[in-house]
Amino acid sequence: MNMPRTARKTSLSNIYHVMLRGINRQNIFEEDEDRLYFMNILGRCKKGSGFKLYAFVLMSNHVHLLIEPADESLDTIFRRIGTRYAVWFNQKYQRVGHLFQDRFRSENVESGLYFMTVLRYIIQNPMKAGIESRPGSYRWSSFLAYEQGKGTVTDTQYALDLFGGKQQLVEYLNQKNDDDSVMDEASCDRRLKNDLAKEKMRRITQCSSVSEFEQLDSSLRKEYVRKMHHEGLSLGQISRLTGMPKTTVYKAVQVPEDQAGAEKPLQLHEPEPDFVLYCMDPDTIW
Template identity: 45%
Template sequence: MVRTPRNWSPGTTYHVTARGNRKQDLFHDDEDRRKYITYLQETKEKDPFTIHAYCLMSNHIHLLIETHDVPLERIIRILHTRYAVYFNKKYDYVGHVFQGRYGSTKIDTPSYFIKASRYIHHNPVEAKLTIHPETYPWSSYPFYIHSIDNPLLSKERTLNYFPAPQISRYKEYVEKEVQHKES
């Protein structure tokens, strides 16, 4: 069965999600997570796009991705095919690694953009994997908060939505949810 192509235009930003088949883990260890990040970087180098935020959970991923000249479906197809081949070979599995088609929600306003960024960065806290999002190593959030450069990540658009001091304002925005739950 042929899938209907998704609407796409250059410069569109999406919140992309993908889950492991039957809700199973996509990542069994840190080597798997590093491999996914490596494939993401290599895909970006081959078919340029911008990553504004990411988070690798055990059984799903979140990407805040802005396309340039290559459709989102090509980017995700290349990335997820490469990862699935690696994963199946490493664990001697066969069949689908990802559950169905990836999800993508078009980000069409600045408000929606920063809410998606907060949601992605706050996801490990919601899943009770950490108390503070900055300590979760498989998210782009520590790179924002600790001003660490990451060739995969573009922080400018996100931080430009916040007045000076931008990093502390963004941290306050993301962690506002955490502070309310601890009170």
């Protein structure tokens, strides 16, 4: 018998730390185009819902947000965000089925001290995952908005007031800490170094080059691709090491072999003109 889900406790401050995670911890972002599309969805939903977003970070297989809802519930907000992105992502990568874990995780942020802790934890997620050496070099987070004092998506004023100014806040966000007691998923986003990825590829396939891999039987190549992905290689790494297009790699990972030929041709559709809030501008401060 299925047990009913426990109702979420309402935060006394109405502020929540929320995490969206890929089902089975799989990647939900493969390249910057995916991250940009998610930011357009986030900005669009923020504009329509009226929620405040105090911090966010986009990792490869999960997203962290520090959010204060307005008129809509968290469930409504993230059902809309998750559904819109999953439809687009599945179409782009010829994928079927759920993209996100069925229910997002959330925790209440009910004090100024814990708000500060969660804010820094979210900002430093890429650094702790080995993606950057200091906050700011990875652009898919709110750090630069706080460093500049404002952003296009991030609502910075509450934190600036809490810290008494930008300098104190930025110094705090750069401090070394032991904030891993917060909902920790950074370790799940660690990418294998290229040398280790090559070593795993050779061990699994007994091939040391793209040309050797291409000589393998098609069904065996697909089996090896699934094994490499299971051991932590990203789609991009597998594509580079095997010479297979990324969409083909994704199809091999996601679709059972007996269904591989039943997929519809890839048809990517650009978002409607009124949907696009942000373009691929490296100078955008989120």
